[in-house]
Amino acid sequence: MMIVRALMTMPAASFVVAWLMSCSSSGPIEPTEPRRPASFDTARVLEGARLAAIGNCITCHTAPQGRAYAGGYPLHTPFGTVYGTNITPDAETGIGRWSEAQFVRAMREGLDREGQHLYPAFPYEYFTRLSDDDLHALYAFVMTREPVRATPPANRMLVPRPAIALWKARYFKPARFQGDASRPAMWNRGAYVVESLAHCSACHTPRGALGAEKKDAYLAGGEAGGWHAPALDATSPSPVPWNPATLAGYLRTGLVDEHAIAAGPMKPVVMNLSQVPEEDTRAIAEYIVSIDARASREREGRAKAALAAPVSRAADLVGDRAIRNGAALYAGACGDCHDRGRAAEGGALPLPLAIGLTIPTPRNLIHIIRGGIVPGPHDARPWMPEFGGALSDSELADLLVYLRSLTDRPPWRDVEAEVKRASKGDE
Amino acid sequence: MIELRVNGRVHRTEADPQTPLLYVLRDDLGLNGAKFGCGLGQCGACTVVVEGEAVYSCITPVSAIGSRNVRTVEGLGTGETPGPMQRAFIEAQAAQCGYCIPGMMMRAQALLERHPGATPEDIRRALQPNLCRCGTHMRILRAVERAAELMKTGSRS
Numbered sequence: 043m044m045i046v047r048a049l050m051t052m053p054a055a056s057f058v059v060a061w062l063m064s065c066s067s068s069g070p071i072e073p074t075e076p077r078r079p080a081s082f083d084t085a086r087v088l089e090g091a092r093l094a095a096i097g098n099c100i101t102c103h104t105a106p107q108g109r110a111y112a113g114g115y116p117l118h119t120p121f122g123t124v125y126g127t128n129i130t131p132d133a134e135t136g137i138g139r140w141s142e143a144q145f146v147r148a149m150r151e152g153l154d155r156e157g158q159h160l161y162p163a164f165p166y167e168y169f170t171r172l173s174d175d176d177l178h179a180l181y182a183f184v185m186t187r188e189p190v191r192a193t194p195p196a197n198r199m200l201v202p203r204p205a206i207a208l209w210k211a212r213y214f215k216p217a218r219f220q221g222d223a224s225r226p227a228m229w230n231r232g233a234y235v236v237e238s239l240a241h242c243s244a245c246h247t248p249r250g251a252l253g254a255e256k257k258d259a260y261l262a263g264g265e266a267g268g269w270h271a272p273a274l275d276a277t278s279p280s281p282v283p284w285n286p287a288t289l290a291g292y293l294r295t296g297l298v299d300e301h302a303i304a305a306g307p308m309k310p311v312v313m314n315l316s317q318v319p320e321e322d323t324r325a326i327a328e329y330i331v332s333i334d335a336r337a338s339r340e341r342e343g344r345a346k347a348a349l350a351a352p353v354s355r356a357a358d359l360v361g362d363r364a365i366r367n368g369a370a371l372y373a374g375a376c377g378d379c380h381d382r383g384r385a386a387e388g389g390a391l392p393l394p395l396a397i398g399l400t401i402p403t404p405r406n407l408i409h410i411i412r413g414g415i416v417p418g419p420h421d422a423r424p425w426m427p428e429f430g431g432a433l434s435d436s437e438l439a440d441l442l443v444y445l446r447s448l449t450d451r452p453p454w455r456d457v458e459a460e461v462k463r464a465s466k467g468d469e
Numbered sequence: 470m471i472e473l474r475v476n477g478r479v480h481r482t483e484a485d486p487q488t489p490l491l492y493v494l495r496d497d498l499g500l501n502g503a504k505f506g507c508g509l510g511q512c513g514a515c516t517v518v519v520e521g522e523a524v525y526s527c528i529t530p531v532s533a534i535g536s537r538n539v540r541t542v543e544g545l546g547t548g549e550t551p552g553p554m555q556r557a558f559i560e561a562q563a564a565q566c567g568y569c570i571p572g573m574m575m576r577a578q579a580l581l582e583r584h585p586g587a588t589p590e591d592i593r594r595a596l597q598p599n600l601c602r603c604g605t606h607m608r609i610l611r612a613v614e615r616a617a618e619l620m621k622t623g624s625r626s
Contacts, residue, residue, distance in 0.1 A: 375529060437533050
């Protein structure tokens, strides 16, 4: 509001305000000449950098090994593949000619510069709740990136873009964030970030047949790039339930005691969050943990039970062939590190504490065992080596059956089929 | 009794099924090319190729191999008649202490057999898990690029 008021006091500002007001219209907004980077306020650009890190923007707007924000990242959806766009300020291939009003409209309403609908793979469902100030800062940030001339591959989607209008009419509501005055400021900050910019729900909430979130299952576990995104609500399968301190630490470092290391699509999220002020990760953690409505005593009890469990049950589990074979494979391939615990040199997390074993599908474990968990480029800590070439499909399946038997959950169904599906690259 | 196919030959071993492949190769079969470095799949000195894929033999139980063929550096050629990968490493004088080199060669071999046209960037990425404590990486990278050329032009030396 302050900014709008400031603009009103300036001469010739009325058309700017008119532009901002026209956000909800669906027609094209005339392109502008690219703005000089120096015309943006440095503090605002820095603020935008913080916000872009929370939004994990770089991940979907950067091709593997590509230039930052120049687009080309393939996002596989049940409806085809959509490629992240070039959001560098290149005038021809990026968003160099996008006015701030056009940028704001894309973020809040899912329309491109010409007024065409954007696929909701671009998470405007969440960005619609962003504040004016944060949108100003994000605009300043993207418009001051190095312009890169790059056109991403054409989308390969089964649904034509005009049809998105129908989807939006049914599922998309432009909205602003509504805080809860009865909650502490930290919680509200977390709620705002999680429900807008961080868009946690995009992966951690299950989706229906038409790709819309199931609103009655908020953060009850979803899917991302062939990985399961675990539930964060009271159904959280985390063997040791999260508390605000451990979750905040996890979000910053990807590695905290008694929890598995961040892997898969969560890895870039953590890499980005490691760069934001601690208050942001603390706020996110406080809000997320509050969604798990279980009483803290219940959670403590669960944590105690998980930690008291034997490091790994001996192979004498009265089991079938798969469990026996899996136990032998575990002893030969995994136990050396995982039986020793993290405190020992080269030791790793005792697997009964690993969330990969307790989620409803073996998919994450398949990815982790096959590909390992490779640390980031500036990260020298030991890593989970890959076993892709070491284990055949049927051995991997046996190992998965055995690992699942270490938990109190029912066996996974069709483990072999899941392994085969993952081999074909179901991402 | 476990049957193990290494470099095209079938061997029998009395080893416990959980024994790391590396120990069987070195202690039972006398194939000392693959090295014990960390024993935790962190350094790559033990790398061998199983059915086309680079594998840490120190953390692979011998029982996991089944009927798949294992290739070790001994399978790439001999001292008298080195194969293209080995010739390239000799040409580039890529070894300092040499401990990591069999692992480097095997991971590179797996890469080039799958991607004969691997770029220097591909090679760098693929070899990332293998450590050289002497610091001969630049020569190792040159050697692998050279090996790609030699492998393409067949056995001409």
